[in-house]
Amino acid sequence: MQYRSLDHFLNEGKDALVKGPIALVLVEDDVEVDTTLRHHQQSGFAQVIAFMPQSFDLARDVAETVIRIDYEMHHDAAMETAINRVIDAAPNLWIYYCYNAEYLFYPFCETRTIGEMLAFHTEERRSAMLTYVIDLYAEDLTQYPDAVSLDRAHLDRSGYYALARPDGTPANHPKDRQLDFFGGLRWRFEEHVPAARRKIDRISLFRAKPGLRIREDHTFNEEEYNTYSCPWHHNITAAICSFRTAKALKKNPGSKFDIQTFKWHNSAPFEWHSRQLLDLGLIEPGQWF
Structure with missing residues (x-):
């Protein structure tokens, strides 16, 4: 339709x-x-x-x-x-x-539906789920000048980190259970990425409610939605495996000719399987198994 x-x-x-x-x-x-x-x-x-x-x-x-x-x-x-x-x-x-050109992966997604995962997440009294945007990129930019290749996709297996998210007050206290996450191409080529767009965290799964609003920085106007877990234990996290940054870096005239390859010593072929993301610590099952 x-x-x-x-x-x-x-x-x-x-x-x-x-x-x-x-x-x-x-x-x-x-x-x-x-x-x-x-x-x-x-x-x-x-x-x-x-x-x-x-x-x-x-x-x-x-x-x-x-x-x-x-x-x-x-x-x-x-x-x-x-x-x-x-x-x-x-x-x-x-x-x-x-x-x-973005693909959702969550723990055990090969055998369990998104509805099954969200049913469990709802039982844990969670209304949102943190997802990390994991950059994908083609192995050979000469063969794939737009940096997109499903068959020859690579990702960074390390180089991810988190910083406390300040609350914006004069004292700049860290927000409760909120972090800013960085890594991937936006970290390695940060000179080509505006500071406000370098984060890789996104609340991509959430439960709608009256008055809820998403903001330009992919956070919500209700702070609990922006947390990575509940106060008592770790929760499920998911990943969005994305060619979006690679595409932008190869399309933008300011970076297109400066980047000959995205590969480095910590690149690995993407296996299109949640087990790889679990093994790398890029997603976690929380209490779900």
Whole structure:
């Protein structure tokens, strides 16, 4: 089903927001759109909704099974506007969001659906889940100049760290159970990345509620949503394996010609399996097994 605008969808297609979890895919360009949508369908989302320009094409099997909303991502507050309006229309539903060429991985995702994981997470009285954006990049930028290759994808196996998140008061106390996470290409090539965009943490899975708002920095106006765990033990975390940063670094004229390869001594082939991410400590199962 295709809708000509977000207003059209919210007026005519709200039945799609009755059952969750739902996935929102924000399409910025025409790279790996079909594979992104298929990946999240296979994860078990009740609905996959693509926000994408009208000029982009979809494979027939995808076009017949996803909800498509004509939407331009290159205007101010495009991400926040789309997500916040869906939040208002889908109270109490679990919502996930990502961009094209990004793929969600969570513990044991090969054998368990996203609904099963979120059911457990809900039982632990959690309404949001921390996800790390793990950069993927092609092994050979000469062969793959846009830095995207599913078959030859690599990731950094180390170089990730966290800093306390200050509360913004004059004393700059650290916020409770909140950290700013860094690593990947945004860390290794930080001279090409604005300081405000170097973090790799994102609250990509959350439960909608009245008044909830996502902000430009991918945090929410309710502080508990921004925490990495509950006060009494560790919780599940997930990863979004993403070509987005690699694409941007090779597309931006300021960095395109300065970067000949993304590989370094800590690069490893991406195995497209949650076990690799668990072994590297990039996701954790918490109390779920």
